[in-house]
Amino acid sequence: MKDPRETNRQSKFFHHLSAISESVSGLSWVAVAPAPSPYVKEMGDSAMFYSNRVLKDYREVDKIHVEWVQNWSNVFKDLQEYVRKYHTTGLAWNTRGGNAMGNLKAAPPNCGVPPPPPPGIPPPPPMVKLDVKAAAADDGRNDLFASINKGADITTGLKKVSDDMKTHKNPSLREGPKPFVKQSSPAGRNSPARDPFSGTPRVVLEGKKWFVEYQKDNKNVKIDAKMAQTVYIFRCQNTVVQVKGKLTSVTLDSCKKSSVVFDNLVSGAEVVNCQSCQVQVMGLMPTISIEKTDGCQVFLSKESLNTEIVTAKSSEMNIVVPKPDGEFAELAIPEQFRTKLNGLSLTTTCTETC
Template sequence: MSVPGFQDVLQGPFATYLVVSQQIGGDVATHSALVERAFQAQLQYLILASQSKAPTQAEQIHLLQPTSQHISAIQDFREKNRTSPYFNHLSAISESIPALGWVTVSPAPSPYVKEMNDAGQFYTNRVLKDWKEKDKKHVDWVKAWVQTLSELQAYVKQYHTTGLVWAGKGAPMAGAGVPPPPPPGCPPPPPTLLGDIAGLDANNDRSALFAQINQGENITKNLKKVTADMQTHKNPTLRTGPAPFIPPQQTAVTASKFAPVTAPAPIDKQPVFTRDGKKWLIEYQKGNHNLLVENAEMNNVVYLFKCTDSTVVVKGKINSITLDSCKKTSLVFDSVVAAIEFINCQSVQMQVFGKVPTISVDKTDGCQMYLSPESMDVEVISSKSSEMNVLVPKPNGDYTEYPVPEQYKTTVTPSGLNTIVVESKG
């Protein structure tokens, strides 16, 4: 019943996800076609498992290649379309699609599926936040995808509780011929030390032992004397230890086999500063503190990607700003209509002179947020981040620094879970 159970998932919420994806269209529809191929590849793998015995590790890697390639294609599509208006949709799928890897997890694959479902929740929440008031189709899309992984988790828990179940030892691998005869048995082990001891005359052995012990002071007569030239504190040359072992000269093949492998040097890409319609693209900037975005309109967006040790100034009121995979980068701007987002960044900071309604910080270590008097009602949404500080202006022009909580305590109550902030003391 394992295969029909998986088909129920495909014909249920997953089919709804595909239909709604086509209704939304664009990158979401294209992405869903890749997702469908990945699920179909898993279906074929499960059919194989229901007809065959468990494969070897090498065979398993070969059989899982189609699923792995489809998952990579799904994630690559997201990376190539970071400026897409449906980027959050693509990210929600890309972060949670590794759930199909449950077939390699044991002894408890079901929690792994839930963990992957939770990994995409950050982006599904963004989809709901951005679209719930605009278009109900996107809400249905989120529900269908989350329900797909929830039912996949229930399916795994019911049919493959401790790991993927194969047909058994009696079934050969599908498509394989008659299995070869087993190899000849191993030679018998050598006699053990215990066997040799058992063959000794216990009485004679014991009497000889006690005779040695009962020598008294004579037992030390045969010990070798340590002379002055043998003492390390009187002879410093003895402290150097034995000479290091020098292996025989290696052949060219052996030397290359064991030679250390060095990682290839990263390729520096050309910096980008361009405007593509409503999008300002700033990418791969290094050590550039003169980046200025001006004459921008309210429906424009600014996207920074992999900028290092740089400063960007944005003049005027625009829709949104995103910093993705940036390091030691500063952002100064007037106002944004929607939000500013930090994703996969390190040691970044921002300063707003006007209004910013939302600041989103995701997978970022080190984020300083300088606010203005007009932005005191800002919402800061953080996830998987650390070293975040909000700096609030004072009347005298200085700032008061407030750390964003990173540590929480959750307790179980009759009504569910209760989570509170734990103050860090250190």
């Protein structure tokens, strides 16, 4: 059977499928001993990286996807609580034994038999369809014949035309309609453009996710995070966020001239829709993703020299790495590529100007 996640990489629900694929093995806790509860928690946390991608894509577009992420996270949260309470050291069986079929109760009489249908309603009397057009036509013909039968008296009902209504005595009536002249509308007031960074600033922990939103000119945002937590930084400007402790992931979304400094990551960092932002890791960072960003500097530590860097639709990206003598070297990520057709495949290489 093919993996639904791998066969649907082009689907708009790929991040949903990835979140499920990363965490669904937590349902196999029945085979884990002697401590299945931490296993359920670990599998639920492994979906956070892709859950954050879903929140980033649909946070301000469709709330039903945000609810989906919350509900999927609650599945493992409630399951962990249940396993911790009733199956602390592994799957617990009924110690009293017995036949499971003996716990079935007899069904009540007439179970499942629907009540008789209500007596039928007599059909309404047939409706007579009136031909309105035919009746109107008959009335028109009758009026016409009645007028013709008047003979010489047919003109008695006409009105007399006065001089002011005659065109040969009133030249103004001979003028045609005036050409249409478009009236100039008053210049509308130019409404000021809405500041994308205007909003209610907040730094709050909701569940296992820190939200840092709409911070402006704040160089002292500090967070003490734990391993199972994530940090989501949204629409911040001229802001520095310092994160202490080991956590799962960090995301910068739609920020400008902002920086984030953290110790260690379990999953990775992500920079999306940002301008002139900086990311610095003091310890270990497995991966970093840069997407739709103009201007990004990533400062790596000695422990993060093997970090995997994924970029898409971005420019002015630089990686700063430490040298053995204690100095730092700045390396630019290529932005221009050359692609050649090789039979039925493509060969892409970096251009000389990269």
